[in-house]
Amino acid sequence: DADVTQTPRNRITKTGKRIMLECSQTKGHDRMYWYRQDPGLGLRLIYYSFDVKDINKGEISDGYSVSRQAQAKFSLSLESAIPNQTALYFCATRETSGRSNEQFFGPGTRLTVL
Amino acid sequence: QKEVEQDPGPLSVPEGAIVSLNCTYSNSAFQYFMWYRQYSRKGPELLMYTYSSGNKEDGRFTAQVDKSSKYISLFIRDSQPSDSATYLCAMSAGYGQNFVFGPGTRLSVLP
Numbered sequence: 001d002a003d004v005t006q007t008p009r010n011r012i013t014k015t016g017k018r019i020m021l022e023c024s025q026t027k028g029h030d031r032m033y034w035y036r037q038d039p040g041l042g043l044r045l046i047y048y049s050f051d052v053k054d055i056n057k058g059e060i061s062d063g064y065s066v067s068r069q070a071q072a073k074f075s076l077s078l079e080s081a082i083p084n085q086t087a088l089y090f091c092a093t094r095e096t097s098g099r100s101n102e103q104f105f106g107p108g109t110r111l112t113v114l
Numbered sequence: 115q116k117e118v119e120q121d122p123g124p125l126s127v128p129e130g131a132i133v134s135l136n137c138t139y140s141n142s143a144f145q146y147f148m149w150y151r152q153y154s155r156k157g158p159e160l161l162m163y164t165y166s167s168g169n170k171e172d173g174r175f176t177a178q179v180d181k182s183s184k185y186i187s188l189f190i191r192d193s194q195p196s197d198s199a200t201y202l203c204a205m206s207a208g209y210g211q212n213f214v215f216g217p218g219t220r221l222s223v224l225p
Contacts, residue, residue, distance in 0.1 A: 004157070035215075040122055042202060042217035043158070058212070090157055094210075101146055101209055105157030 003027045004106035006091050012112045019078040021109050023091030031094040032074040033103065034058075034066060036087040043090065049074055050096070081113040117141055120203055120216030129225050133190040137203035137216045140184065144205040144214075147179050149188045152200045152218065161201070162188060193223045 004025045013019050023032065030051050035043040045058030047066040055066060063085060067075045078085055091106040120137045127133055135149075145166055150158035162177040164170045164186075170177045176189040186205075190197055203216040 033212075040217050042118075042120075043204075043215040045212060048212065092157075096210070101148070101163060101206070102160045103213065105159070107157050108155070 004091060004093055004104055006089075006106040006109050008109060009107065010110045012114065013081055014114050015080075015082055017081050017113075019081050019111065021076045021089055021091075021111070023074045023076070023106055025072050025074075025091075025093045025104075025106075027093050027095075027104060028071075029093035029104070030071065030096045032068065033092040033094070034064075034074070034076045035090045035092065036060070036085075037090060037108075038087050046076065046089075078111075078113075081111075083113045086111060086113045116217075117214050118203065118205065118216040120219055122217055122219060124220040124222060126222045126224060127193055129193060129195060129223055131193050131223070133193050133197070133221060133223075135188040135190075135201050135203075135219050135221070137186050137205075138184055139186075139205060139214075141205075141207065141214075142181075142184065143207040144181075144184075146206045146209065147177070147186050148204040148213070149175075149177060150202040150204060150215075152202060154199075158202055195223050195225050198222045 033048045034046040049068045065077045089109045092103040094103045147164045149162040151161045152158040167181045174191045178187040200218040202218045204213040
């Protein structure tokens with residue numbers, strides 16, 4: 001089973017709709033991240049969370065909100081979707097301490113806003 | 115100027131070729147350098163991880179960091195069709211600090 005899962009994998013929606021993307025992890029990591037990926041721009045950080053009570057804005061948080069429901073769950077919401085939010089969205093986790101500086105990514109959600 | 119620059123490709127090479135992928139960056143505070151590989155319709159996976167300057171080798175892969183030139187490279191020897199993917203460089207200033215990613219280079223290794 002995948003350690004980091006994202007639902008849905010694909011979503012098509014209309015401008016103005018509210019959308020929630022969900023991420024769950026079984027790695028036991030405290031840190032969780034949401035990125036978006038656009039061609040030519042790479043991965044850009046939207047929000048990140050170091051634990052359930054610690055939520056931080058990333059590089060491009062405008063138009064997005066997040067909720068850390070539990071250590072294992074981190075959701076990304078688009079309150080009123082717009083076409084330029086069409087992108088590939090990735091959730092990632094990272095352990096707080098230890099030998100690894102690695103982030104583990106989910107499989108991604110492809111979001112299209114019409 | 116973007117903080118991390120990377121030639122987007124696409125780069126096409128014949129099987130068995132040596133591949134060189136590169137990133138340049140502007141922030142001299144970066145100390146941790148990573149290469150991620152991303153297959154189509156998948157999330158990125160860590161391929162190589164290097165701290166500070168120098169070389170690191172793992173099988174057919176070698177990562178080089180030249181902090182004086184703000185330049186990092188990934189070399190793939192004896193490239194295989196299974197190496198066809200997008201390669202993302204990433205870097206951070208400190209352990210546990212957020213990564214900055216390059217835009218990725220799409221590589222195709224032709225049989």
